[in-house]
Amino acid sequence: MPRPVTHTRQGQHPSGHTVSGVCHGTLGELYQGPLRPDTDPEIAVVSFPVDRHSWVYFTPRTAAGPPPHAPPLGEKSVTAAGLFLDHYGLALPPGDWRTHSELPVGVGMASSTADIVATLRCLFRVFSLPYDMDVVLGILADIERADSVFLDEFALYLSGRHRVVRRLGPDVGFHTAFVTEPGTVDTAAVTPLLLDHYRRRGEEYQRCLTDLVKGFDSGDPAAVARAATISAALSQEVLPKAAFDSLRAHRERFGADGVFVAHTGCLVGYLFTSRPRAEVKSELSAFFHSLGHQCTFAQGGYG
Numbered sequence: 001m002p003r004p005v006t007h008t009r010q011g012q013h014p015s016g017h018t019v020s021g022v023c024h025g026t027l028g029e030l031y032q033g034p035l036r037p038d039t040d041p042e043i044a045v046v047s048f049p050v051d052r053h054s055w056v057y058f059t060p061r062t063a064a065g066p067p068p069h070a071p072p073l074g075e076k077s078v079t080a081a082g083l084f085l086d087h088y089g090l091a092l093p094p095g096d097w098r099t100h101s102e103l104p105v106g107v108g109m110a111s112s113t114a115d116i117v118a119t120l121r122c123l124f125r126v127f128s129l130p131y132d133m134d135v136v137l138g139i140l141a142d143i144e145r146a147d148s149v150f151l152d153e154f155a156l157y158l159s160g161r162h163r164v165v166r167r168l169g170p171d172v173g174f175h176t177a178f179v180t181e182p183g184t185v186d187t188a189a190v191t192p193l194l195l196d197h198y199r200r201r202g203e204e205y206q207r208c209l210t211d212l213v214k215g216f217d218s219g220d221p222a223a224v225a226r227a228a229t230i231s232a233a234l235s236q237e238v239l240p241k242a243a244f245d246s247l248r249a250h251r252e253r254f255g256a257d258g259v260f261v262a263h264t265g266c267l268v269g270y271l272f273t274s275r276p277r278a279e280v281k282s283e284l285s286a287f288f289h290s291l292g293h294q295c296t297f298a299q300g301g302y303g
Contacts, residue, residue: 018059021121023114025052025103026147027178027269027300028262030228031212032235035158035165037202041195045159046168046212047110047147048228048260050176051299052102054114056122060095072099076112076143077119083139084123092126106184108265110147116140117150137162145187153302154216156209168216172224173303175276176260177284178269179293181242187264190239194264197238204234221303225258225271232261232268241268243291254284269295 027050034041056073073081085092103111117136124131133150140146141162148157154168198205208230215223229248236244247259247268256270276284281297288295 018057019122019125020058021056021118021123021125023054023117023121023149024049025054025114026050026108026110026149026262027176027298028108028260028265028267029147029231030154030224030260031156031209031231032263033205033209033231034198034202035156035209037206039199041198041202042158043145043160043191043194043198044165044209045147045157045263046154047149047157048300049149049154049302050109052109054101054103054111054118055099056115056118057098057100058095058122058126059098060093060126073097073119074112074115077115079143080116080119080139081123083142084120084135087135087139088127088129090127104180106265107180108185108262108267110149112144113140113146114149116143116146156213166213168213170302171219172216172221173299173301174221174225174257175272175274176269176298176300177256177272177276177281177288177295178260178267178298179243179288179291179295181266181268181293183266185239185264185266190264193238197234201234201237205231208234219303221271221273221301222257225260225273228260228271229258231263232259235261235263239264241266243268243288243293246291250287254280254287271300 026047028048029045030048031046035044101111103109103114105111120136136150145159146162148155153170156165158165208227212224212227215227241261251259257273258271260271261268285295
């Protein structure tokens with residue numbers, strides 16, 4: 001991180017004026033695999049943004065008031081706030097934190113990264129500082145492997161190195177029907193297994209990634225959905241989803257354009273380039289119920 005820069009507090013919001021930071025989460029990834037076939041692969045992702053969010057609120061108040069409440073921020077968000085204040089040479093004024101999230105923890109919806117980014121966006125507003133994505137990336141790099149939820153577009157992203165390889169634009173979007181299977185995935189524990197798998201199947205992943213990028217470049221969501229299905233199928237060899245084979249077998253029945261997963265999470269679902277009709281949603285709900293799950297419908301992507 002760069003050396004701290006000292007700022008005055010003149011830009012802080014007045015006591016009682018609540019400020020907020022908001023960040024969307026993900027429905028796993030449309031692609032997770034090697035950036036290129038290699039004996040030493042790097043994990044590259046194209047996160048799948050979802051219209052579900054994390055909110056962080058801060059309300060400044062006078063120092064004469066009662067002692068501040070213990071912040072209800074998660075441990076990583078507290079760390080991020082400390083790094084932010086250290087970077088800018090600032091002290092947080094007296095005040096109260098509040099949070100809200102639509103993102104379940106540990107299932108592949110980027111909940112912790114979204115919490116961190118929402119916290120940082122809130123702090124930029126508390127101090128009336130211009131949003132600086134380089135600062136956000138630097139703080140994320142000090143805390144965890146991350147998804148690209150700090151962007152408002154798709155991107156090919158090296159999650160371990162926190163580097164945007166290529167922006168893919170905001171023009172592709174999907175309607176989704178998905179379920180969350182039981183359990184959680186320890187990403188750090190499975191990383192060696194993933195890297196071994198990437199070495200073995202590097203050529204297949206390269207073709208998949210090439211097709212995915214072509215789909216984005218041409219604005220063809222159906223092509224993106226086909227490539228996402230291949231990435232999900234490759235993931236089955238390492239971190240299988242119990243419902244995946246059933247979803248793939250019944251895809252045409254429901255008119256879905258593809259299947260997606262949280263590659264290191266617990267989500268699996270359908271991609272639709274057009275909004276499913278009410279009758280189809282009823283049939284989908286019954287189908288997922290027959291598999292033992294309650295399905296959720298959500299908008300994914302941006303287009």
